[in-house]
Amino acid sequence: MPSSTSILLKNGVALIHDSDNHVVPTKTDILIQNDRIAKIEKDIEPDAAEVIDCTDKIISPGFIDTHRHGWQTQLKGRHANELLLAYMVSGNAQACQFSAKDVFYGQLAGMLESIAAGTTTVVDHAHITVSPDHAKMGIAGAASSGIRSVYCYTPVMRIKSWNPLTYHDNPLEDWVMETFSNLASEGPWADGRITLGFAFDLFFLGAEVVKGIFAVAKKGGIQTITIHSAHGPQLGGGWPGGITQLLKEWDLLDEHILFSHSNNIDRADADLIRQTNAHISSTPSTELQMAMGRPACFDASFLDGKSAGLQDHASLGIDCHSYISASIIGEARIGLQNARANFNEYYLQQGKTTAGLPDSLSVEAAFNLATVKGAEAARMEKDIGRIAEGFKADLAIFDALSPALVAAAQHDPIAAIILHSSPADIDTVIVDGKVRKQNGRLVDTAVEEQAQETVGKANLSWVDVAKELVGSRGRMQAEIDTIDFEEATATLKKVFHVDESVFVAT
Numbered sequence: 001m002p003s004s005t006s007i008l009l010k011n012g013v014a015l016i017h018d019s020d021n022h023v024v025p026t027k028t029d030i031l032i033q034n035d036r037i038a039k040i041e042k043d044i045e046p047d048a049a050e051v052i053d054c055t056d057k058i059i060s061p062g063f064i065d066t067h068r069h070g071w072q073t074q075l076k077g078r079h080a081n082e083l084l085l086a087y088m089v090s091g092n093a094q095a096c097q098f099s100a101k102d103v104f105y106g107q108l109a110g111m112l113e114s115i116a117a118g119t120t121t122v123v124d125h126a127h128i129t130v131s132p133d134h135a136k137m138g139i140a141g142a143a144s145s146g147i148r149s150v151y152c153y154t155p156v157m158r159i160k161s162w163n164p165l166t167y168h169d170n171p172l173e174d175w176v177m178e179t180f181s182n183l184a185s186e187g188p189w190a191d192g193r194i195t196l197g198f199a200f201d202l203f204f205l206g207a208e209v210v211k212g213i214f215a216v217a218k219k220g221g222i223q224t225i226t227i228h229s230a231h232g233p234q235l236g237g238g239w240p241g242g243i244t245q246l247l248k249e250w251d252l253l254d255e256h257i258l259f260s261h262s263n264n265i266d267r268a269d270a271d272l273i274r275q276t277n278a279h280i281s282s283t284p285s286t287e288l289q290m291a292m293g294r295p296a297c298f299d300a301s302f303l304d305g306k307s308a309g310l311q312d313h314a315s316l317g318i319d320c321h322s323y324i325s326a327s328i329i330g331e332a333r334i335g336l337q338n339a340r341a342n343f344n345e346y347y348l349q350q351g352k353t354t355a356g357l358p359d360s361l362s363v364e365a366a367f368n369l370a371t372v373k374g375a376e377a378a379r380m381e382k383d384i385g386r387i388a389e390g391f392k393a394d395l396a397i398f399d400a401l402s403p404a405l406v407a408a409a410q411h412d413p414i415a416a417i418i419l420h421s422s423p424a425d426i427d428t429v430i431v432d433g434k435v436r437k438q439n440g441r442l443v444d445t446a447v448e449e450q451a452q453e454t455v456g457k458a459n460l461s462w463v464d465v466a467k468e469l470v471g472s473r474g475r476m477q478a479e480i481d482t483i484d485f486e487e488a489t490a491t492l493k494k495v496f497h498v499d500e501s502v503f504v505a506t
């Protein structure tokens, strides 16, 4: 039985959601006992608690990232000018370069970057399952970071060779679902902080096979099954009728489904997702860059009626931190401003304008996508996403006197966070009642026991992690430099049935 711990957050301004999900900045103390918020009121006596002075601090619910590929740290920086098809070769397919140890460090560092940015929960679409050890080290990396994670085990197409690019014939060799079932009986991990989810994209295997796999996943007690729903010509247009309709036809669409992207869906699909209480994760930066369409997380982007938004069932994700920073607030900001541009443009095209922005395009709406709506999408709305007694102590504490936040924080803390802040303004991050960032710096991590033999250490500072990453990245790059990308891209176009005529010369 772990010993009881308590932390008292003294004299901060807490961002507390009311019953209508409006945020009420409230000057208060917050007492944390073990992993949960025990009391929210003024002038709590410290007793035996560790006291954190929150004078001139904003206490926010920790942010929730509902679509992430946490392993990809060593690939950061290479996708700056790429669209989706190119990424499938230079990013997604490079899973084959990662040893199990590389996965541990990639996952750990990706999650630490998130914690530094105030994210306390991640739904990880972990498509790094090239062996049982890779899955185990991914889970160990997430657990060691201190973050809360739904680690979604993912059957993948494994690469057999480059030059030419070939794949292993059978993506469902016996070990794939056996490993899943073993993990399902072994988890959850880290006092329940890491739970097992499932992710799946191999729908070409056909209805019977896919139904069988989903049945195994459900039997494993899985609460979240996450699926890429990416449309558009970059990947051959996706499924005829779309992935939402396919799941409906195969009787697999229910409240456990979390689609990522879902750009450019029509109203019928949006209604279907609402009716079944499934959810979506919008990842504005990657969607805007990679020609995937307008993010569906703000309805006001769709006044032209060409496709539909799904703001009431949406949340935010990073997708690839190999593309962009892992700040969910960064995604809230770029998503919000993009939607405001779409909204304004709709009227400007008609020679008109509006007197103001609608509530659905407010900074509070963006903040809610990063908090309460993220919790709903992750199916954890009774535990995370808001500051309330009995909820998990997952918090991001901002410095209201920082150069970026001062004056904004005192006027409107939500505006300060959404439009003015960066991870540098986050002084303290608490996950599951434990301090993971303090005085603006990540605290050292304890390596999960099952990874200690692979890692060779029991504790890691951020500097240790960064040095390992530089070495790991360099080893991979030497291999990546031998790849014929032109040949690999041509092969991938055939795999995805991409229509060459859709590509316009630039």
Ligand SMILES: [Zn+2]
Binding pocket: 067, 068, 069, 125, 228, 260, 319, 320
């Ligand atoms: Zn993705």
